[in-house]
Amino acid sequence: MTAFKSLYRSMRRVLPSITRAGSWRQYPIGLSLILIAPLFLLLGFGFVYPVAQLLGQSFFAPEFGLGNYRRLLETPLYLKVLVRTVTIAAIVMIAALILGYPVALAMARIRRKLSGLVMACVLLPLWTSALVRSYAWIVILQRRGLVNDLLLGLGAVGEPLKLIYTQSAVIVAMTHVLLPFMILPIFGAIRMIPPELEQAARNLGAGQLSVFIKILLPLSLPGISAGCLMTFILALGFYVTPALVGGPGSLLMATLIGQQTTETLDWGFAGALSTVLLCVTLLIVVCFRNVLSNNRGISNVA
Amino acid sequence: MSIIPTFSCRRTSQAAFALRGHLKLAACAIALSVASATPSMADQQIVIATTGGTWERQMREHFFDPFTKETGIKIVTVSGTGAENVARVKAMAATGKVEWDLYQAGEIQAASDLHRTLNEDMTAFCSDYRADKDLLADACNRSGVLFGYGTTLMVYNQESFPKGGPASWKDFFDVERFPGPRALPNFNDPWRVMAAALLADGVEPALLFPMDIDRALKKLGELRPHVGLWWKTGDQSTQGFRTGEYVVGQIWQTRAAALRQEGQPLAWRQEQAFLVGDRWALIKNAPNHDNALRFLRYFLNHPDAQARVCEALTCTPARYSAVSAMGEAARATLPTSPEIFNQLIKPDAAWINANTQLLIERWNEWNQQ
Structure with a gap:
């Protein structure tokens, strides 16, 4: 046990130095290439090739040209849905951050045994399918569901509220499904902050709040930005949850792409929609990075 | 398994004689191993795309298993939603690698040009049933064989x-x-x-x-x-x-x-x-084309099984005799009486x-x- 602990301590000391930029030069370049080749092959055949095919089709089906893109830009519907998709993804990201940060902080700071329990609570839902979790929200939010029964029983409302099949239901359910992706990176970042820093700050007379604002928050920023980026990108392409708990009025890009691939079988247009979504995602990620790297000490993230 | 390997081995070894002698054995061994991997797939099964659930359970009980018992042809099913299945058929046709034989398309989709480019023209198959007065009108046409309404x-x-x-x-x-x-x-x-x-x-x-x-x-x-x-x-x-x-x-x-x-x-x-309605469609270049036709014939020739399936699924089967073979209660729910049928949209x-x-x-x- 003590051997394990000392190993863990030395790992904690060594790990940051490996991840620091430039450390790959410690390995011969040939070995690096061989080690990375399987991943590149897998990504190439399994991801890049099919995606490129789909995107390519947007220029060639039904005939060569920009017809698919013209249609996308000329119909207000598609831009409207794109804007809504980005907005909902942003709202989900912020909600997940507000709800997730305290959980991550608690997990990193409470006793080992308890923290394992919290960890299990965060991870267990991650291992159940998003489909099941979305159905759970239907049970909770439906007309005769838990929430409405409670409100009716307390006499707070006279008629059951319309909670399910709305845009807010989509936001609530997506936030829940994506929460672990926000908590885990932040948890990782807070765990890396030595508790001595906080103790030192307290010794120098800082209050609870200023320790948080001046020490914890800035040092956990790498985790925050990684978590935000992940939830945001996942939310942009979410399909199952909005399809189940959303009404027809809360159409998102993924649903539109699904319609074009399986219902109208117009893969050229599906490709155009995907290309636009991909470009917007990349653009936002680049902006995100630039904004963050202007802050000190975060350039080694994302 | 038993016939094909010997056949292909003999053929390959004839070719191998033309090559140098010591290659013969190797060529034969390769032919054997390749052939033994494929024959059971090529000759004794049908791949059917289904929508899973109750539909598949009923079909397995009343058609798939009895068919396998009678002919020895195994039926392998793949499931997805109706629309997904069509999309996958389209993808198979685009890549030239067709793995399925039969699937079901909605009546509306089955009338589309795309359906006709993806699937076999069934006119020749249907000519055997032209005189069959027991079949519902248009139950067998170029787009496929009617499953039910x-x-x-x-x-x-x-x-x-x-x-x-x-x-x-x-x-x-x-x-x-x-x-x-x-x-x-x-x-x-x-x-x-x-x-x-x-x-x-x-x-x-x-x-x-x-x-x-x-x-x-x-x-x-x-x-x-x-x-x-x-x-x-x-x-x-x-x-x-x-x-x-x-x-x-x-x-x-x-x-x-x-x-x-x-x-x-x-x-x-x-x-x-x-x-x-829903229609059975036979995909162009299906790997088990002949077996699939055999299954469709089996399907059309078993009104009793059609009746059992439609009792469970509340559908109107493709044969009049199947409608009358359904139980009293199930028949009462069907929209087949003339005064209702004429009002259907x-x-x-x-x-x-x-x-x-x-x-x-x-x-x-x-x-x-």
């Missing part, structure tokens, strides 16, 4: 309307006389919803197509605040009825029958229900196929308003 109809909760429920699509849209939340489908195939709105607005059934989309959406706009459930999957429509998410709805008859069976106070109206497949994109785009736009 189902309807999408109006249902209501009897407890909510003790003095008699809504009787027509006009009543469906009349929230003064028949108050309560409504349910309508929202699965990317909006013609049924628009057609119901047009009928409610006074359009003659015979003049439904070509559809006046503007008029339909305007009428739907009146009902929108009263729609409690826009269902996407069949079980949303059943669960919604149980929990009172709606008291009047447009749902599949299959699901309505299931709700009745579990004792829900559900009543339905078959007049002006929407009739849609039959979609204009050609118009719908020509306007798929327009329909879905207008539908999406209306929903986002």
Whole structure:
């Protein structure tokens, strides 16, 4: 046990130095290439090739040209849905951050045994399918569901509220499904902050709040930005949850792409929609990075 | 397994003689191993894409297993939603690697040009059945073999309307006389919803197509605040009825029958229900083409099994003799009596196929308003 602990301590000391930029030069370049080749092959055949095919089709089906893109830009519907998709993804990201940060902080700071329990609570839902979790929200939010029964029983409302099949239901359910992706990176970042820093700050007379604002928050920023980026990108392409708990009025890009691939079988247009979504995602990620790297000490993230 | 390896081995070894002698053994060994890996796949099975669930269970019990028992041909199933299956067939055709033999397409889709480019022309197969008077009209045509018909109809909760429920699509849209939340489908195939709105607005059934989309959406706009459930999957429509998410709805008859069976106070109206059939389609270049034809013949020649399947699924089978072989109770639920059958709404497949994109785009736009 003590051997394990000392190993863990030395790992904690060594790990940051490996991840620091430039450390790959410690390995011969040939070995690096061989080690990375399987991943590149897998990504190439399994991801890049099919995606490129789909995107390519947007220029060639039904005939060569920009017809698919013209249609996308000329119909207000598609831009409207794109804007809504980005907005909902942003709202989900912020909600997940507000709800997730305290959980991550608690997990990193409470006793080992308890923290394992919290960890299990965060991870267990991650291992159940998003489909099941979305159905759970239907049970909770439906007309005769838990929430409405409670409100009716307390006499707070006279008629059951319309909670399910709305845009807010989509936001609530997506936030829940994506929460672990926000908590885990932040948890990782807070765990890396030595508790001595906080103790030192307290010794120098800082209050609870200023320790948080001046020490914890800035040092956990790498985790925050990684978590935000992940939830945001996942939310942009979410399909199952909005399809189940959303009404027809809360159409998102993924649903539109699904319609074009399986219902109208117009893969050229599906490709155009995907290309636009991909470009917007990349653009936002680049902006995100630039904004963050202007802050000190975060350039080694994302 | 037994015939093919020897055959291909002999053929390959003839070629190998022309090569240098010591290659012969190697070539034969390779031929053997390749051949022994493929024959059972090539000769003794059929791959059928299904929509899973009850459908597959019923088919396995009444068709797949008995067929395997009689012929020794194994039936392998792959499941997905109907629309997904069509998309995968299209992808297989595009990459030239067809792995499936049979799947089911909706009657409307089956009439499209795309369906005909993806699937075998069944005219020759159907010529054997031209004189068969027991088959429903058009049950075997170039697009495929009819599996059966189902309807999408109006249902209501009897407890909510003790003095008699809504009787027509006009009543469906009349929230003064028949108050309560409504349910309508929202699965990317909006013609049924628009057609119901047009009928409610006074359009003659015979003049439904070509559809006046503007008029339909305007009428739907009146009902929108009263729609409690826009269902996407069949079980949303059943669960919604149980929990009172709606008291009047447009749902599949299959699901309505299931709700009745579990004792829900559900009543339905078959007049002006929407009739849609499903067809077996044989994919072009299917790996087990001949076996698949054999299965389709088996399917058509077993009216009793058709009756059992349709009893369970609440569908109208492809043969008259199958209809009469169904139990009394099941037969009573079918829309086959002439006075009801003549009132059913039959979609204009050609118009719908020509306007798929327009329909879905207008539908999406209306929903986002």
